[in-house]
Amino acid sequence: MAENKHKNYEILNLIGYGLAKFSNAFTHEFGVETKTALYEYFVQLGVAETTGTVKNRQDLFDPFFENGRKGWWQKGDTYIHRKIFIDHLFGNLNAADFAAIVKLYLLGDAPLNTPDQEAISPITKSKFKQLQATGEEAEIFFMENFRAIPQFKDAAIEDARKFGDGYDFQIQLENEYILAEVKGVRAKRGAFRLTENEYSKAKEYKQAYGVVVVSNLEDMPKMTTIFDPLSKLIFTEAVIQTQQLSFHSQSLEW
Numbered sequence: 001m002a003e004n005k006h007k008n009y010e011i012l013n014l015i016g017y018g019l020a021k022f023s024n025a026f027t028h029e030f031g032v033e034t035k036t037a038l039y040e041y042f043v044q045l046g047v048a049e050t051t052g053t054v055k056n057r058q059d060l061f062d063p064f065f066e067n068g069r070k071g072w073w074q075k076g077d078t079y080i081h082r083k084i085f086i087d088h089l090f091g092n093l094n095a096a097d098f099a100a101i102v103k104l105y106l107l108g109d110a111p112l113n114t115p116d117q118e119a120i121s122p123i124t125k126s127k128f129k130q131l132q133a134t135g136e137e138a139e140i141f142f143m144e145n146f147r148a149i150p151q152f153k154d155a156a157i158e159d160a161r162k163f164g165d166g167y168d169f170q171i172q173l174e175n176e177y178i179l180a181e182v183k184g185v186r187a188k189r190g191a192f193r194l195t196e197n198e199y200s201k202a203k204e205y206k207q208a209y210g211v212v213v214v215s216n217l218e219d220m221p222k223m224t225t226i227f228d229p230l231s232k233l234i235f236t237e238a239v240i241q242t243q244q245l246s247f248h249s250q251s252l253e254w
Helices: 010-022 023-030 037-046 051-064 080-090 095-106 124-130 134-148 197-206
Strands: 158-159 169-172 178-185 208-214 222-227
Touching: 010 023, 010 037, 010 051, 010 080, 010 095, 010 208, 023 037, 023 095, 037 051, 051 080, 051 178, 080 095, 080 124, 080 134, 134 169, 134 178, 134 208, 134 222, 178 197, 197 208
Parallel strands: 178 208
Antiparallel strands: 158 169, 169 178, 208 222
16 A cells, blocks of 8 residues: 555545535534534544644645635645546535535444435445545546557547446547556556456457556556557466356246
């Protein structure tokens, strides 16, 4: 793990985003009147060791919203990827619904104001599950920044993830295309795996197939692109057996 990652990294980002975007409207959803009281509330829950930790996370997001506060403006867009990822999942929510997401994260720990899970829409719950999905976060970062890769600076992108055909994106260059498979690594060091389908596509397309590793997601992401990965990296085959249940209806006349 990255040394600078707080143990409650995801929930602190949500709290900082909520405070920066909604200000007191977010605070009031937790039954307190001031931000200071909300900082103290999260310290009591063990989300942070000090109120300064919570305030600092708000400062990180403040520059990205027109809220009259500068926050950590000196850092520029260094941490914009965190806002973009949360925007992607929850950017259309109002203060009350976004606070419900934070409460859902805390469910079982917070003594007050935890939401009735029945009041949260199924799709919001599904999006909530993506918060800790490294692959999803890496893909969003890649889509926002793929032109920073020198080979892709003048390229167009087409999302192929829904096809499940061994690559995430098709990158269209002037006279050719590249298939890009995006892998996320939370820290600065780590391994990634290729599925059998991805391995097959890499073998078929060789130099026209690139694995883009988005590493250091916990701090400042870095993209590393490996074209023709099978010729440049060592992969060890591993057999993973899974069992999947399915349920069949009786035969009916339609």
